[in-house]
Amino acid sequence: MNTHDAQSSLDGIRRLQDRTHNELVRQYFVLPQVATSLLVVFLVLASFDFPEPWATAARVLGCAVAGGALIVQHRRSSVRRTPTDRELVLYAGWGVSYIVVFVAFRITTWALDLPAPATIAAAATVVTAIPANPLIRRIYRGVIQQDRRHGLMDPFFNGFLHVPARLSIVALLAPASGVEFGFLRDTIKTGDSALSEQISALAEAGYVWVRTSQETGTRRTYVQLTPEGRRAFERHAAALERIVAVAQAQPQPHAGR
Known part of the structure; x- marks a missing residue:
């Protein structure tokens, strides 16, 4: 085993791992998956405008849609991955960021005395998330690519x-x-x-x-x-x-x- 062969093998390993990483990112950020996620976010956040029991029903429906989408995505995926601790922290961070943005818009709608404030704030949150999607993709790709540098x-x-x-x-x-x-x-x-x-x-x-x-x-x-x-x-x-x-x-x- 000479240096050139070792370097070529390493380059091949990294290239193939990147193919798996790319497929993971594609599966998680395919348009139907993103659209479903944003729909669930809107439904859950807008439910704060609904009277009971419709508010609870909307939240349960949102959770059911999210769970169903994850099951379908998992069953159809060609590459599967068990989330690492860093990925779970990333998912939690996304959830917190949605809440922070929603609260900021909710305060704005309250200050302006707008009708259906939670619905407007939920719509604004979803609209804000759309252009942020490419950044989220890059962050996720960076997180899963870090794994190949561990344990070697x-x-x-x-x-x-x-x-x-x-x-x-x-x-x-x-x-x-x-x-x-x-x-x-x-x-x-x-x-x-x-x-x-x-x-x-x-x-x-x-x-x-x-x-x-x-x-x-x-x-x-x-x-x-x-x-x-x-x-x-x-x-x-x-x-x-x-x-x-x-x-x-x-x-x-x-x-x-």
Whole structure:
């Protein structure tokens, strides 16, 4: 393993992980998902203008719509991810920001003595959130991309994982909690049989789990890194980084000597 091969492998890992990151961002910020989220925000916030029991009914309906949208998105997604602590903090921050903006608009509507103040404040909050969506996308992308820099401290080179097809598979799996077989095949640009062969080898080594799902009426196969597989990938990536770092730290020979 020379420096050039190690650097090329690292570049390939990062490129494939970015493909998984991009798919995660696309799934979470696809237009129907964003529109549904904003509709739920509007419905819940505007409910403060409703008399009881309609106010409670509107909030329950909003929660039901949000839950249903999340279930549908989860079942249809080709890449799945379990939120990290940083992501949960990010989600909480988004919720708090909606509340702060709503309260600010609510105070304004109260000061101007406008009719249906909560409804107007809710509409203004949603309108404010629309142009902020690209910024939220960038923040979310930055948060999930931070994970690839964690846990890479054990410098063990893994010859079994370094086979290009296997390394491509685990690099795509690393940022997610489950990736659909078709996404792996299309991203790596290989055939079903060749991909199945490499996944079987990884499964026999204890590095991946394979499970099928029929949540949407269509049989879909998901592949997931096991804890042992994740550790092996992180250690292998660390070994590659160490090879590159050691080589870069060495003085370069001068030309002509």
